Amino acid sequence: MPLSSKDRFTALQAGEVDLLSRTSTWTMSRDTALGLSFSTVNYYDGQAFMVRKKLGVDSALKLGGASICTQQGTTTEVNLADFFRINHMKYEVVAFNTGDETIKAYEAGRCDAFSDDSSALYAQRLKFEAPDDHIVLPEVISKEPLGPVVRSSDMQWFNLVKWSHFAMLNAEELGITKANADEQAKSTNPEVRRLLGTEGKFGEAIGLTADWAHRIVKQVGNYGESFEANVGSGSILKIARGKNALWTKGGLQYAPPVR
Amino acid sequence: MTTIPTEPVQPGKASLLYDPKIRGYVYQLALLAVVGFLIYSAASNAIENLRAQKIASGFGFWHNAAGFDVNQKLIPFSAAGSTYGQAFWVGLLNTLLVASIGIVLATFLGFFVGVARLSSNWILAKIAMVYVEVIRNLPLLLQLFFWYNAVLKPLPNPRQSIALPAGILLNNRGLYLPDPQLEPGGSLIVLTFLLGLVGAITFRYWARKQQEATGKQYPVGWIALGLVVVLPFFVYLLMGRPITFIYPELAGFNLRGGIQIFPEFVALLIGLTTYTAGFIAEVVRAGILAVSKGQSEAAHALGLRPGPTLKLVVIPQAMRVIIPPLTSNYLNLTKNSSLAVAIGYPDLVQVFTGTVLNQTGQAVEVVAITMAVYLTISLVTSLFMNIYNKRMALVER
Structure with missing residues (x-):
């Protein structure tokens, strides 16, 4: 049963699904305040950035002032804010409801960079017509332990x-x-x-x-x-x-x- | 034929059980009790279940740090130090902004198209017809995607921004306007402008009274223009041009300085405006057709040209028919603005029921607040439109 990032925890809480196995990051608040439990980490991921090669950027630390497309309702929005705050850089965030819309906006040039878990970035890069025009920057800006989630009850x-x-x-x-x-x-x-x-x-x-x-x-x-x-x-x-x-x-x- | 002997009913002696009035009250009370019990049990059931599943509840999250950013904000908001409560206000103001501008534009466009569809100019009437039929019969979400891509795709990246007159720059990150800065003495210009505006409105009111009393007409338009535009401009020159502009310029990836109008906002505004205008056009057409033909014929017979006939005779009578359905179209526009979520415009639904809900996990509270907000906006809009409707209604003598 496919769920968007926004609806996933509510669906699990309500008993619509019994097991949530998606790219859900294990965080303290999700584990303690939602009535849910993360069982294990089946994939260790981290958030990164993808940019067009012709932009000439080789490090996430050079993204000051850039527009970043991301999917909303995920840990990525907060990680982005943290990363740019820590490094005293300005940025503009454009958050979309689903991954597909995020990608379309990035392709249309609305953003300089696209930020997501690095596994998702590699997956996405392959879907582009010319994958080699895009690179995933080396910095991993967060810990994203992904795993299946169930109700605590x-x-x-x-x-x-x-x-x-x-x-x-x-x-x-x-x-x-x-x-x-x-x-x-x-x-x-x-x-x-x-x-x-x-x-x-x-x-x-x-x-x-x-x-x-x-x-x-x-x-x-x-x-x-x-x-x-x-x-x-x-x-x-x-x-x-x-x-x-x-x-x-x-x-x-x-x-x-x-x- | 038999007559049933009836016993004379003595007031005060009949049993309460058979009193239709009392019985009516009892039924009403019983229904109220059932409805009240249903609401109470649903609420307590939800609270009980939340507690049993150890899901955090309550409105304590309102003052917690948000930790995320929003691009379009009318009030200061940043990841450093802003709360979920402030995120709510950012979203709400963005919703109100797009809804209010959308309502004004949709009204103008809708009236124009509605009148055009009845025009004797064949091409104009057919264009209006095609517009209405196409716009009304396509899903709004699809139209929003279309406009978002239509706005984004053809525009260049910030390094190749299109330079428009007056230092305005256009690229796929938005439209950048020069940001006016008031220097000492600049506030006088704003003051003159406001005074001119008040003056123009007062003059228009006075001129109308004069016309009603004497039949004499005054050049209201020219005088208003003089008061609102020319006078402040003279003050501007007199004070030694105390307004400077910060022009947007390229800095790194994006432009810096100036006022940025985001493409998401523009796409949403165009989508909502054109969509709602299609419906308003039909409402306007229905209203005009509801005014009997004799009215305009009589006006023509009196020597009024088509313009004044429409403005002074037909539209005022049509308004009675137009206003109630116009209100529902305003409400629809406001509610439809929540589709913003699809194209990344940070409205109330996107920011609050999107990001905030997901980060706090408190679906019941967040959704309840959002529903209460939309209900309030809609009821307030209806209230004002009903007051306006009362004023426009035919005064029976």
């Missing part, structure tokens, strides 16, 4: 969503993939056996069967596979793992063990 659902993500991370860490999940279930490694439900009944505590993680990995693969298929090398976005690599490979993705 349902702890069991919260745990289920959280551990589904952890299961995918643990699977990647243990080398369990879509292809070898069945085979791995017979492994002698106790960690693998616990995760896949061959040993113990961890899934039952969150209202699922013992082989819950096995079924997740069978269907969508582990975190790495899912990442590559949806936003990484297997997709048109071709986003590098970067901060979203496993902790064992220098990234930030780290899951508590199944024990």
